[in-house]
Amino acid sequence: MIDPTRADGRTPEQLRPVMIERGWSAQAEGSALISFGATRVLCTASFTPGVPRWLMGKGTGWVTAEYSMLPRSTNERMQRESIKGKVGGRTHEISRLIGRSLRAVIDTKALGENTLVLDCDVLQADGGTRTASITGAYVALADAIEWARDEGHIGRKAQPLKDSVAAVSVGIVGGTPMTDLAYVEDSRAETDMNVVVTGSGDFVEVQGTAEGAPFCRDELDALLDLALGSAAELREIQRAALGGAR
Amino acid sequence: MIDPTRADGRTPEQLRPVMIERGWSAQAEGSALISFGATRVLCTASFTPGVPRWLMGKGTGWVTAEYSMLPRSTNERMQRESIKGKVGGRTHEISRLIGRSLRAVIDTKALGENTLVLDCDVLQADGGTRTASITGAYVALADAIEWARDEGHIGRKAQPLKDSVAAVSVGIVGGTPMTDLAYVEDSRAETDMNVVVTGSGDFVEVQGTAEGAPFCRDELDALLDLALGSAAELREIQRAALGGAR
């Protein structure tokens, strides 16, 4: 194991500075501009009465998400997916992950026949864009639900939000388990794991991938420990951004 | 002619507050977050050595632009063009307009065989997104050219930038010619005109459209007068944002 001091001076279990600018957008029902260090994601929540055709009449709502990166959010400009004419596999995969993560803390019966679309647009990318997206989207979602309650779209006593949710990437870099990998760390990690955790400390998603060598049970355990700790910190930052209310 | 006082209290010839946050992106060679009132556009300039195949060996550079709106930049969420699988006519039209406007102030010989791509992503839309895009993209472009000079990609004495360029929308609303239309004004304008003007006060583009009744020569002249005045103000704001240098 090499010296675990990180390029930006963090300890292995230390998050980058996390900032949440709640209500960044004047148009959306809920929004947050979240940053994990240099990674910046604009998350908006769009509320619309009604559900897609395949859910009509079942008395349940729908929550979905779309993730995208601006072409110059990265160090080298990427081609737009709209120009290519198709959405790539990575984009699909992350959009689906964000949607599942948020649905895990939603009581769709309590939401009623209403739809929430979360858009997570990466303005600047430096690793951890999917975990920043989930963490920020929760804030936008919570505000959109309050908006819907204020507007009378959902009942005064309905509580569609069962819990909060946050996410963090952890990985083994140079033999050391570390939390919240920046791009330079992520690109040389042997193992990379994205973990989505509720405010109560249970798992919603665990996605670990051996980028280099396969990993053993002990390494897996160390990564899960790190992730649970970081998720608890993110939970407090979300709570503060939401004014302590949720 | 009705009372020309506008919803936000502006006079007919008054611009909305214009703010330019230069260097917003840490990744791009040049960037600016520009706002015209509630309209906010992130403009990045990406510099790459080399040109597309059809220009190779001709000793000239290439400047192009892509415009896009985030799905929830507008009051109602729009579907992403990447999901639709095709870029719409309006997006194409505006991307081409931005590209032509910037090429009008570029000396492509002086640029050498290098490419500049301007991305204008609308984060929030309240009318005038194409004119804000052109005005902000100029700032990003100017910075990317300085970067390229500093990095030695273009000669120390080469001056690819022949002039500055800015744009404004003008229109006839309720019989009154007005500058810099906000969305609520634009949507009920009888005539809508986008005018692109160089720092020297010449025209690059004049695009006038009768949305309701056709317009006569006198109305056209009044709109052009307004546009030239506003463009001169935008020119000063650009100069200030660039530190007075260009």
Added chain:
Amino acid sequence: MIDPTRADGRTPEQLRPVMIERGWSAQAEGSALISFGATRVLCTASFTPGVPRWLMGKGTGWVTAEYSMLPRSTNERMQRESIKGKVGGRTHEISRLIGRSLRAVIDTKALGENTLVLDCDVLQADGGTRTASITGAYVALADAIEWARDEGHIGRKAQPLKDSVAAVSVGIVGGTPMTDLAYVEDSRAETDMNVVVTGSGDFVEVQGTAEGAPFCRDELDALLDLALGSAAELREIQRAALGGAR
């Protein structure tokens, strides 16, 4: 300013020979094969009762247009947009321009809930294809409206056509303002402007673009003067093609 005599011997203010073969198609409700010199465009108007979903029940009709070039209408064969799988920006832009130009002379209330689609297919291209398309499409449109009246789809006294409309391209070539640019002129014009004018002499669209150097106010004025003169001539040719009636 160089000698203003043009390659084909025209004076600067002279149109190419314009021919309109009304009723070229046996299938369409209205049609015209129009030529501006070697430029030939087949314009058809398709009338169908009913309107798109988003207009239903509003008591107004819809007029739209689609422009396309045959692959070998040009000097070098172009790839078909159907094969590429997407419609290019230029095609979109021109289709939208034709649609807006025709809607400017239509009273959609008087049209009732009916749809008119104008197809402008360029069979041979030698500059001015968009202006020939608008000028010819008006003739097809006028005939389709007469057909609809004869068939009882619109009332005997309804007058959906408020005015006529025609278009011409003007530009500055070698320092001289000229009308109705042929391809060889258009490709070396410093400034190119497409102007759409009603039969009453008002503007529907003014689209001026600096291809080379920006243009000043005096040049703009000279081009508008030329355009109004040519549009008046085209108006007479349309009237003659329609038997003097409209």
Added chain:
Amino acid sequence: MIDPTRADGRTPEQLRPVMIERGWSAQAEGSALISFGATRVLCTASFTPGVPRWLMGKGTGWVTAEYSMLPRSTNERMQRESIKGKVGGRTHEISRLIGRSLRAVIDTKALGENTLVLDCDVLQADGGTRTASITGAYVALADAIEWARDEGHIGRKAQPLKDSVAAVSVGIVGGTPMTDLAYVEDSRAETDMNVVVTGSGDFVEVQGTAEGAPFCRDELDALLDLALGSAAELREIQRAALGGAR
């Protein structure tokens, strides 16, 4: 068997009036506007030196074809395939048929490493568009080959054209075998057969389809007899259009 007199008064073995306007296009290396009654197809032949990558260096040329219908060539307007974003099965099928039919009379070695693209655009459709396309495309092809010889792209003595080719649709309508079906006949035919025949009277393609009831060997034989007769007549019309030379 019912009375075999046809709606337009033709006898069963009689072609509609066939007209070939050779050299209709000023842009293409060869062209023909062909009509079979009300069916009108613009055929252009585009010659370019060189071959697709997969044929390079083999010393042989390439001939291919693309077929398309204008949206209002038919009685009801069809959506453009460029707008749909994909080419339909029928279009593909006919394009491939035209290409194969022309290649059957081409000596690709004698053509050298050159490419000929035949575009067949249906301006007006009344049955038999694919057979008119093949018959007209041959004329355009022959002229493009003469052009290439005159320009020195192929040798003075090379003879890439081995034979002529023409096509006709035959079918059984109301129990009677008939040639050159118009749309009204085609749409109620029990059996429909497209036959492509060389100037020497051999078959290039035979495509018979039971639209209603399956057909027996005798019916097949009767249809082939009719087709060979009509093809011989078309061969003479082609020869006349080409000035008797080929």
Added chain:
Amino acid sequence: MIDPTRADGRTPEQLRPVMIERGWSAQAEGSALISFGATRVLCTASFTPGVPRWLMGKGTGWVTAEYSMLPRSTNERMQRESIKGKVGGRTHEISRLIGRSLRAVIDTKALGENTLVLDCDVLQADGGTRTASITGAYVALADAIEWARDEGHIGRKAQPLKDSVAAVSVGIVGGTPMTDLAYVEDSRAETDMNVVVTGSGDFVEVQGTAEGAPFCRDELDALLDLALGSAAELREIQRAALGGAR
């Protein structure tokens, strides 16, 4: 004419071994894994109550087919059409052929407003994939119709199946007419013909193509004779697979 003995020792009029594994799929309403020598096609029939919108209320059913090849069914791996984003011309053409062939033996009135989709997926390809598909799809279709009768979707006495249908490819290879061409024969055939024949011995489709030299009437006749003989053999193999019942 050269020695007509074939690479695999067959006589010119001899089919390859044909095997039909009925009911291969546990999911589909009808299915068959058919092999013509090394060519193997999985055919499934999917029955659903109801018809496409354009057929609703007309009292008739709908039968359609889709053909596809697995990417490594062939000797060299082909790109998937789903990855390319479009279905190729050959695939379209064969899917349409299979659909027409099956509809020729279906009484759509007797089928009622129900839909049958035949999927023919080529698992391994060695020539004759379209003819194996038709022959196998008939077996799957017959079983799906029995299933629908057993389930009460069609009446006990309704007989939607008017006849059986089978297909074979015949061709002239090295001057000799041969039946059921394997890939190595097909690729050097001068003429290739696919013939679809009902159980009663009538033609549904005859598609002959000159791959090399055009073919004369006598050759056409010889090929048709061969095809009718092979189709009768396939008819017996289908009957045996279906337990002699249909």
Added chain:
Amino acid sequence: MIDPTRADGRTPEQLRPVMIERGWSAQAEGSALISFGATRVLCTASFTPGVPRWLMGKGTGWVTAEYSMLPRSTNERMQRESIKGKVGGRTHEISRLIGRSLRAVIDTKALGENTLVLDCDVLQADGGTRTASITGAYVALADAIEWARDEGHIGRKAQPLKDSVAAVSVGIVGGTPMTDLAYVEDSRAETDMNVVVTGSGDFVEVQGTAEGAPFCRDELDALLDLALGSAAELREIQRAALGGAR
């Protein structure tokens, strides 16, 4: 916790019958038809010398995978992705998972500049299609590498295969952790986890998803224990299929 007996009588830690038909395809360099109960996947490995452009000259090989389901592999027919014109998110996600899993056991330096494409086509689906795909693809991959060695494409002593790899889905159903979920179990699982394990017992991928309620650390541990046990069994079945050699 309810009675843990499963619908098909298995115990919670029992795999369904697993069969591997090695060498099913006569065309591919390696192939296996694998079944996990009623789930059947055809896996082929295609070897080609050379690598994609972005890897050229780096001395390393490339392994990638594509997953697809036949339209009627499922209980209700699905639309083909080739017809839709785009590959769905789930397909992308699984293709990427299979590719990463196989690359984890490949020494790309030892492979040299060669490419292996694994195609996993689901012929019949009853849960666990992605884990069956990985397990079967390993067998096809191993055979393709032997083939390449025999053909001299890779050195006699090179050993590109560092280990074996297999995968299994585990989940919590009705409160009980279970291995190898069939469709009926998967669709009502509270938590679903796909685990990819090397022959040495290390993890390549761990993908756990809370479908209903979030899961706690103890549940995660129980699932990982089950997965490691099942993976060891699959490893023995792979070894047997490969003749004990690898």
